[in-house]
Amino acid sequence: MSRPHPALWLLALALLVTAVGALLGGWIAERPAGLVPDHLRATYDPIHFKPAIEQATDEQCLACHREVLDDTVRETSPAGVRAAASLAWYQQTSTYVGGQETFHRRHLVTPLARELMDLRCTTCHQGHDPREEAPGSSASAVPLTSQDFTLRKPVNVETTCLMCHGQLPVQLMGLPAPWPEAKAMFGNDCLTCHAAIRTHRHQVSYLKAAAIEAAGAKNSDVCYGCHGGRAWYRISYPYPRHAWPGMPADVPDWAKDRPSESEARFQRPATARP
Ligand code: HEC
Ligand code: HEC
Ligand code: HEC
Numbered sequence: 001m002s003r004p005h006p007a008l009w010l011l012a013l014a015l016l017v018t019a020v021g022a023l024l025g026g027w028i029a030e031r032p033a034g035l036v037p038d039h040l041r042a043t044y045d046p047i048h049f050k051p052a053i054e055q056a057t058d059e060q061c062l063a064c065h066r067e068v069l070d071d072t073v074r075e076t077s078p079a080g081v082r083a084a085a086s087l088a089w090y091q092q093t094s095t096y097v098g099g100q101e102t103f104h105r106r107h108l109v110t111p112l113a114r115e116l117m118d119l120r121c122t123t124c125h126q127g128h129d130p131r132e133e134a135p136g137s138s139a140s141a142v143p144l145t146s147q148d149f150t151l152r153k154p155v156n157v158e159t160t161c162l163m164c165h166g167q168l169p170v171q172l173m174g175l176p177a178p179w180p181e182a183k184a185m186f187g188n189d190c191l192t193c194h195a196a197i198r199t200h201r202h203q204v205s206y207l208k209a210a211a212i213e214a215a216g217a218k219n220s221d222v223c224y225g226c227h228g229g230r231a232w233y234r235i236s237y238p239y240p241r242h243a244w245p246g247m248p249a250d251v252p253d254w255a256k257d258r259p260s261e262s263e264a265r266f267q268r269p270a271t272a273r274p
């Protein structure tokens with residue numbers, strides 16, 4: 001039996017490679033937009049960066065990251081600790097319902113989140129930099145200022161988390177003590193004062209302003225929950241100070257450099273206001 005000429009083997013191999021390539025190419029082209037079956041290409045998908053991320057919808061992100069909403073925590077840790085039996089202090093407020101949940105689910109899909117908020121992936125994720133975890137790590141880097149020296153984070157916590165997880169600024173509000181001690185004096189009701197003060201509030205795309213007022217009128221833990229009751233910070237967020245009917249003409253010193261409008265990217269058109 002004569003063996004095929006080696007050139008034939010090469011030809012067969014070339015044909016096979018071309019056929020597989022064409023099949024794969026066709027398959028890639030047919031996949032829904034945004035789904036690339038290549039981990040590295042997906043990591044660097046332009047959707048992670050500005051400007052594309054500014055237009056991205058939750059559906060586009062979830063096409064690859066469904067785990068952030070679909071997966072939830074274990075009922076029992078591998079060491080045998082039951083999640084339901086290990087609630088933290090902030091999980092014992094009157095607004096907390098249901099079992100333990102992941103961070104993403106608590107902000108996007110659990111009952112309180114759905115009632116009060118309308119957060120999007122891009123409310124928090126505004127574009128990340130997968131190239132450099134720690135800035136200035138090369139030997140020839142320009143010396144860093146304290147401003148630069150943060151490890152790369154996919155979210156800027158000072159401009160997002162702090163809005164709902166800062167301290168209640170009791171001093172500038174004229175309260176005699178922190179809220180847990182002062183609240184009895186004011187009927188445990190923020191609206192004792194806030195029915196008339198700083199009444200133009202929450203008119204931003206990621207909050208449901210009318211639902212917040214309705215829930216806060218029944219239970220001030222709702223208000224306190226975002227204004228000191230779940231504070232991960234020792235500082236407060238410098239909220240914009242919107243003009244309100246009956247506002248005194250004098251601007252207090254602490255408010256002199258405050259903006260009078262919400263951050264531009266969160267402003268909603270006047271017609272959409274509830
Ligand atoms: C084409 C698929 C795809 C799409 C669409 C996509 N991602 Fe990713 N993303 C990835 C992959 C792959 C990684 C890298 C995961 C890894 O290496 O563990 C990643 C990483 C991330 C990380 C972690 C970054 C880090 O370095 O720790 C975040 C946060 C993230 N994506 C958010 C988003 C958001 C928000 C959107 C929508 C604007 C989005 N992604 C859209 C595939 C995608
Ligand atoms: C309330 C703010 C917030 C929202 C809303 C949010 N994320 Fe995140 N996300 C974070 C933070 C904070 C981290 C953790 C960052 C870290 O580990 O440094 C994170 C981490 C991630 C990661 C990295 C892997 C992981 O699970 O830790 C992915 C992927 C991701 N987010 C995707 C999404 C997608 C998709 C959406 C929309 C469905 C979304 N996020 C909505 C704040 C948010
Ligand atoms: C728009 C307001 C808002 C923003 C922005 C926000 N949170 Fe929250 N966060 C909440 C509310 C409301 C809850 C309580 C949810 C509940 O009890 O169901 C909460 C709960 C939590 C919890 C407790 C989760 C649990 O299961 O007990 C953590 C941790 C947390 N937030 C961290 C963060 C971090 C980190 C960021 C920034 C990446 C952030 N939050 C941004 C409103 C916000």
Ligand code: HEC
Pocket residue numbers: 168169172173174175179186189190191192193194197198220223224227236237238239240241252255
């Ligand atoms: C004794 C009256 C009083 C009570 C009760 C009260 N506040 Fe205030 N609050 C004020 C005053 C006064 C200001 C400052 C008004 C201004 O801008 O001049 C203020 C300001 C604020 C601000 C804006 C802070 C800033 O830095 O711009 C927030 C947020 C706030 N209050 C939330 C609450 C919440 C939540 C409760 C209930 C847990 C509450 N307040 C209860 C009087 C009160």
Ligand code: HEC
Pocket residue numbers: 116117163164190191194197198200201202203204207212213215216217222223224225226227239240241242243261262263
């Ligand atoms: C889900 C979280 C959340 C809840 C619940 C909540 N707030 Fe806020 N509040 C915010 C955020 C975020 C802002 C800043 C919005 C912006 O940038 O305009 C804010 C702003 C404010 C301001 C500043 C108003 C101004 O001049 O713009 C006051 C006062 C205030 N809230 C009081 C309250 C009171 C009273 C309640 C209960 C009825 C309450 N908040 C419930 C998140 C919350």
